[in-house]
Amino acid sequence: MSDSAATLNQAIALMEESGDPASASVVCRQILARDLNFLPAWIVLAAALLAAGQTAAALAAADAALALAPASTPALFIRGTALNLLRRPEEAAAALARASEDAPNHAGAWLNLGIALTALDRHEEAEAAIRRALALNPDAAPAWASLGALLVQALRIAEALAAYDNSVRLDPEAAAFRHDRALTHLRAGNFAAGWEGLRSRKPEEERVLARMGVHGAEWGPEWDGEEIAGRTLLLCATQGLGDAIQFARYIPLLARAGARTVLCCHPSLHRLLSGVEGLAATIAPGDPLPPHDGWASLMSLPRLFATTARTIPFAAGYLAADPVRVAAWRAHLGPGPGRKRTIGLVWAGNPDHVNDARRSMPPAALAPILAAPGLRFASLQPGADPAWLGIPVLDLAQRPTDFAETAAALFALDLLITVDTASAHLAGALGRPAWVALPYAPDWRWQTARSDSPWYASLRLFRQPRPGDWASVAAAISASLATGPAA
Secondary structure (H helix, E strand, O other): OOHHHHHHHHHHHHHHOOOOHHHHHHHHHHHHHHOOOOHHHHHHHHHHHHHOOOHHHHHHHHHHHHHHOOOOHHHHHHHHHHHHHOOOHHHHHHHHHHHHHHOOOOHHHHHHHHHHHHHOOOHHHHHHHHHHHHHHOOOOHHHHHHHHHHHHHOOOHHHHHHHHHHHHHHOOOOHHHHHHHHHHHHHOOOHHHHHHHHHHHHHHHHHHHHHOOOOHHHHOOEOOOOOOOOOEEEEEOOOOHHHHHHHHHHHHHHHHOOOEEEEEOOHHHHHHHOOOOOEEEEEOOOOOOOOOOEEEEHHHHHHHOOOOOOOOOOOOOOOOOOHHHHHHHHHHHOOOHHHOEEEEEEOOOOOOOOOHHHHOOOHHHHHHHHOOOOEEEEEOOOOOOHHHHOOOOEEOOOOOOOHHHHHHHHOOOOEEEEEOOHHHHHHHHHOOOEEEEEOOOOOHHHOOOOOOOOOOOOEEEEEOOOOOOHHHHHHHHHHHHOOOOOO
C-alpha cells in the first residue's frame, strides 16, 4: 500500500469512525499537497467537505475529481448532492442521472436524483427515481420523507401523509420528518394533528433563539396553556415576517385571558404590531429581556387555543393603520386619471426562501393583468424597477420604511395583487382586499383547492392549474379585474 493510500485510510477512519469530517479534510489536503492527481483523495475530500456543511467547497473538490476521471460515480454523486443543496437542480439532475445509470444499485444516487427532479416539478420522473431508491432500501426514512415531499408538490396529500408516516415510523427522532408531516396535515385541514405535530419545531426554535443572542433557558419556563391571568408572557416570532403577522392575531386572546404580553420580533414589525389589542410592548432580537413569567413562540398559539378551521380568530382583520399616514398616502397618490382604480402589485418574494422559485412570478407574466383597461398600477415590489413591467407604473416600494407605512399605503389602493409574501398577510390582517397568486402546490396555510382563506376574509386566491403555469393565473386575474376589485 502506498503512503498516500495509507494516509487516506486515516482520513476515511476520521470520517466514518470518529465522525470528524473537518480533520478528514485536513488529511486529504495533506495528501493532495504531495500528489495533486491522487483521485481517491479528491473524492474523500469532497465527501468530508459535504459532511462538514462546506457545500461549495465540496462541489469544487468533486469537480476536481471529475477532471481526473469524468465517469467517477462517487464524484458524480457528490457533485449532484452538493448541487441539490445549492439549489441548482438542473445541474444536479444531470450529474445524478449519470451516477444512477452507471451504478443502478446506488440507492443514494436514485434518491438524490428524485430530489432534484422534484425541485424541477418533473413529478413522474421524480417519483420513479425515489421509488427505485426505496426498492433498493425500503427502510430508508429520508427516502420516504422525500417521497412525501414530492407527493405534496403533486397535491397527492393522502399519499404524502402515508409516506411521512413511514418516515416517522422508521426514524421517530427525526424532528424534520415530524415537522413536514405536521405541515401536510395542516395543508389537508387536519388542524389538531398539524398543531400537535408542530411541537417538533422545538429544536429549530431553540436555534432561532440562539441566533437572537439568547438561549431558551434565559427566557424562563415555556408557557403551555396553563392559567395566564396576571402574568407577563414573552412571545417570540421564530419564523418569517408573514408568520409573525398571521399569528399576532392571538395576542388579543391572551390579553382577554388576563395576560400582559411582550413580543420579540423584527424591528420592521414594531410600529405595525404595537397597535395589536393587548400588546404591552415590542422588543427586537438581542434587546435586554424584560421581566416575565414565561414565554411562547407565536407558532405555538394555534395549538394552545385549540384552533380549528371554524375557530380561527379575527379573520375579518385585527390590525389597523395610522389614519394620519393613510391620509398622507391618499394625498400622495391622488385619484387616478379619470378616477381610475389603483391596483398595487407584488410579484416576487424573498429570493432566499426555500420555495421562492415556485412562488415568485416573472414580471413578464403580469402582462395580461397590466393590459386590463381602466386601471392604474402601483408597484410595492421591494428593490424592483417598475420599468421592467413595460408600462408606466407608480413606484411605491421605495417610500415605506416599515410594515406600518406599507399598511397605510394599502388603504390608498383599491386592491393589492400579490404572490405569497408578507404583503398578503398584511393585507388580510388589515381587512384590505387582496388577490393572491399561488403556485400549484402552495404553502400549507392556503390549503389545496379553495379560492378563499379561513385566515383572512378579505383575500381571494388564484391557483396555478399546473406547476409553473402563471399564464393561467394572470388570465384569471385579468378576467376578474373586469368585474371590479372587490375580494
